Amino acid sequence: MENKNGGQEVGLKREMGLFGGIGIIAGIVVGSGIFYLGSYVLERTNMSMGLALVCWVVGGMVSILGGLCFAELGACDPAAGGMVVYLDKAYHPVVGYMFGFTSFLLSGAGSISAVAIALPTALQGYFGFSEMTIKIIAIALIILLTVYNCYGIKLGALLQNVSLVAKLIPIAIIIIGALIMGRQSPDLSLVPAGGEVSVGSIIGMIAFATVATLWAYEGWTNANAVAEEIKDPGRNLPGALIIGIGACTVLYVLFNFAIYRVIPHNEIVSMIGDGNLYLGTEVANRIFGSLGGVLVLAAMLIAMFGSANGMIIAFARYYYAMAVEGHFFQSFAKVSKKTQVPVVSLFWQAVIACALVLLRNLDQLTSLVVFCGMVFNVLVVIAVIIYRKKFPDLERPYKAWGYPVTVVVSVVLFAALMINTLIEDPITSIIGLVVPALGAAVYFLFDAKLKKERGQA
Numbered sequence: 001m002e003n004k005n006g007g008q009e010v011g012l013k014r015e016m017g018l019f020g021g022i023g024i025i026a027g028i029v030v031g032s033g034i035f036y037l038g039s040y041v042l043e044r045t046n047m048s049m050g051l052a053l054v055c056w057v058v059g060g061m062v063s064i065l066g067g068l069c070f071a072e073l074g075a076c077d078p079a080a081g082g083m084v085v086y087l088d089k090a091y092h093p094v095v096g097y098m099f100g101f102t103s104f105l106l107s108g109a110g111s112i113s114a115v116a117i118a119l120p121t122a123l124q125g126y127f128g129f130s131e132m133t134i135k136i137i138a139i140a141l142i143i144l145l146t147v148y149n150c151y152g153i154k155l156g157a158l159l160q161n162v163s164l165v166a167k168l169i170p171i172a173i174i175i176i177g178a179l180i181m182g183r184q185s186p187d188l189s190l191v192p193a194g195g196e197v198s199v200g201s202i203i204g205m206i207a208f209a210t211v212a213t214l215w216a217y218e219g220w221t222n223a224n225a226v227a228e229e230i231k232d233p234g235r236n237l238p239g240a241l242i243i244g245i246g247a248c249t250v251l252y253v254l255f256n257f258a259i260y261r262v263i264p265h266n267e268i269v270s271m272i273g274d275g276n277l278y279l280g281t282e283v284a285n286r287i288f289g290s291l292g293g294v295l296v297l298a299a300m301l302i303a304m305f306g307s308a309n310g311m312i313i314a315f316a317r318y319y320y321a322m323a324v325e326g327h328f329f330q331s332f333a334k335v336s337k338k339t340q341v342p343v344v345s346l347f348w349q350a351v352i353a354c355a356l357v358l359l360r361n362l363d364q365l366t367s368l369v370v371f372c373g374m375v376f377n378v379l380v381v382i383a384v385i386i387y388r389k390k391f392p393d394l395e396r397p398y399k400a401w402g403y404p405v406t407v408v409v410s411v412v413l414f415a416a417l418m419i420n421t422l423i424e425d426p427i428t429s430i431i432g433l434v435v436p437a438l439g440a441a442v443y444f445l446f447d448a449k450l451k452k453e454r455g456q457a
Contacts, residue, residue: 012080012153012228012229012335012340012341012342013152013153013229013340014228014229014230014231014233015152015153015154015157015229015231016153016154016157016226016229016230016231017157017230017231017236018235018236018239018240018243019161020157020158020160020161020230020240021223021226021230021236021237021239021240021241021244022164022240022243022244022247023157023160023161023163023164023306023310024157024160024222024223024226024240024244024310024313024314025219025220025222025223025240025241025244025245025248026164026244026247026248027160027163027164027306027307027309027310028219028220028222028306028307028310028311028314029216029217029218029219029220029244029245029248030164030167030168030171030248030251030303031115031300031303031304031307032118032122032299032300032303032304033215033216034171034216034251034252034255034280034299034303035278035279035280035281035296035299035300036277036278036279036280036281037212037213037215037216038052038056038255038256038259038279038280039271039272039277039278039279040209040212040277041055041056041209041212041213041256042268042272043272044205044208044209044211044212045192045205045206045209046192046205047192047265047268047269047272048189048190048191048192048205049186049187049188049260049265050187050188050189050190050191051190051192051202051205051206051209052209052256053188053253053256053257054190054206055206055209055210055212055213056213056249056252056253056256057249057253058206058210058213059210059213059214059216059217059249059252060213060217060245060246060248060249060250060252060253061249062210062214062217062409062410062413062414063214063217063220063245063248063249064242064245064246064249065406065409065410065413066220066221066377066381066410066414067220067241067242067244067245068238068241068242068400068401068402068406069380069381069384069400069406069407069410070082070220070221070223070224070241070380070381071237071238071241071242071398071400072238072384072387072396072398072399072400072403073086073224073380073383073384073387074223074224074227074233074237074238074241075233075234075235075237075238075396075397075398076234076387076391076394076395076396076397076398077089077227077387077394078227078228078230078233078234078237079227079228079321080225080226080227080228080229080317080320080321080324080342081096081100081225081228081317081318081320081321081322081324082221082222082223082224082225082226082227082317082318082321083096083099083221083224083225083318083376083380084096084097084099084100084318084321084322084325085321086224086380086383086387087099087376087379087380087383088325089383089387089390089391090379090380090382090383090386090387090390091379091383091386093325093327093443094440094443094444095379096321096322096325097322097325097327097328097439097440097442097443098376098436098437098439098440098443099318099376099436099439100318100319100321100322100328100439101322101435101436101438101439101442101443102376102435102436102439103315103318103319104318104319104349104352105352105435105439106435108311108315108318108349109315109349109352109353109356110353110356111311111315112142112308112311112312112315112349112353113138113142113353113354113356113357115304115307115308115311116138116139116141116142116308116353116357117134117135117138117357118304119137119138119141119301119304119305119308120133120134120137120138120141121134122297122300122301122304123297123301135357135358138357139354139357139358141305141308142308142312142350142353142354142357143350143354145308145309145312146312146346146347146349146350148309149309149312149313149316149341149346150336150339150341150343150346150347151339151341152339152340152341153226153229153313153340153341156309156312156313156341157313159306159309160306160309160310160313163302163305163306163309164306166302166306167298167299167302167303167306168251170295170296170298170299170302171251171255171299173295174255174258174280174283174284174287174288174292174295174296174299175254175255175258177287177288178258178259178261178262178283178287179254179257179258179261181262181287182258182261182262182287183261183262184260184261184262184263184264184265186257186260186261186265187265190202192205207416210413211416213252216252217245217248217249219307219310219311220241220244220245220248221377221380222310222311222314222315223237223240223241223244223314224237225314225315225317225318226313226314226317228317234397234398235397235398237398238398255280258283259279259280259283262283262286262287263279263282263283263286280296281293281296284296312346312349312350315349316342316345316346316349317342317345319332319342319345319348319349320332320333320335320342320345323345326446326450327443327446327447327450328446331344332344332345332348374414374418375418375433375436377414378411378414378415378418381407381410381411381414382407382411384400384403384407385404385407
């Protein structure tokens with residue numbers, strides 16, 4: 001996708017390789033949640049370790065199925081903006097605009113703000129930060145990473161790769177230490193203790209718990225946003241999605257099995273019952289003592305830093321794509337002649353994110369971004385079918401394995417996640433529908449302006 005800037009064509013530059021794409025995916029997906037999300041999965045499987053591990057595998061497989069669909073779209077249409085572009089072409093430009101607008105005002109900026117606040121919050125116990133100090137640090141982090149990423153996608157991808165490796169080191173140390181030094185022989189049977197044990201109840205339990213694992217896999221869709229900056233996207237984008245999601249699945253399964261090797265089942269039940277959900281932190285402390293706490297803190301801080309950097313890179317490309325399409329402020333389509341990145345989009349993204357830091361606390365931000373992207377994820381997966389019908393002659397260097405079964409299964413499972421959120425948190429769900437509707441109204445205002453400028457009014 002190209003845009004004209006000052007009479008001279010300036011486009012985004014392909015400088016990100018396969019590992020850079022993997023870094024975007026794993027850098028956003030693997031966050032501090034690895035240390036506590038396993039508790040929710042255990043709760044939903046009636047504390048069955050065997051069923052919990054099955055759910056982690058199923059959650060990874062569901063994400064990979066979705067990834068296969070995104071991979072086909074990204075390979076055949078490797079444009080900046082990813083989901084914005086696919087929704088534009090498959091349905092109507094207003095649909096892609098609604099997604100981008102929601103990301104700009106709510107889900108994208110809100111996610112960046114939430115992670116930026118979470119990072120200094122993790123240090124609060126050590127330094128006694130006040131709420132205002134936390135907000136100042138969060139804003140400084142957003143500004144620092146935004147300015148850094150204005151110097152080019154190559155530097156942004158490099159920082160993403162370095163932070164990914166850096167956070168995996170302490171996590172790997174904890175896993176290896178737990179597997180070697182753990183003395184427990186966990187019961188991995190697929191029959192939960194007590195209660196009903198019918199096949200139907202077990203399947204329902206797995207489905208309910210798999211929804212919880214999908215929160216841990218959230219973020220893999222963002223690699224498509226930088227497709228225009230990936231070298232050989234027909235090969236590297238599908239590779240990044242499949243390898244990235246697959247590696248995250250292996251990591252989650254190993255980490256949770258490592259927990260079971262160290263903490264006895266009855267103690268896990270007691271901890272979760274008392275509200276102590278950080279099982280991964282407890283494992284590190286038991287294996288390495290005070291050093292364990294340092295390892296966990298280091299992994300969490302680096303994970304949040306990398307996640308913030310990855311989101312700042314990816315989300316800005318959505319707003320750039322909206323402006324290039326013509327229904328957003330044209331300044332957002334400006335690309336730096338020197339660094340070839342959408343600097344205006346990055347700037348205003350930072351402004352909104354910093355404003356949300358000042359207006360909201362961490363809990364409010366987290367609940368605010370939950371539902372917004374789910375409807376659009378389902379629509380993008382369905383877009384694979386629509387693309388094949390509308391654009392049969394489009395070159396497809398990669399095709400989704402198992403099509404159309406892959407698409408159908410992905411839609412059903414993502415819809416289940418969406419319905420579960422609607423039931424569990426209806427207020428957030430309603431907000432998640434109101435904001436895109438507002439985006440549609442803004443789109444048609446821009447559309448009327450464009451038609452008037454072209455003499456079509």
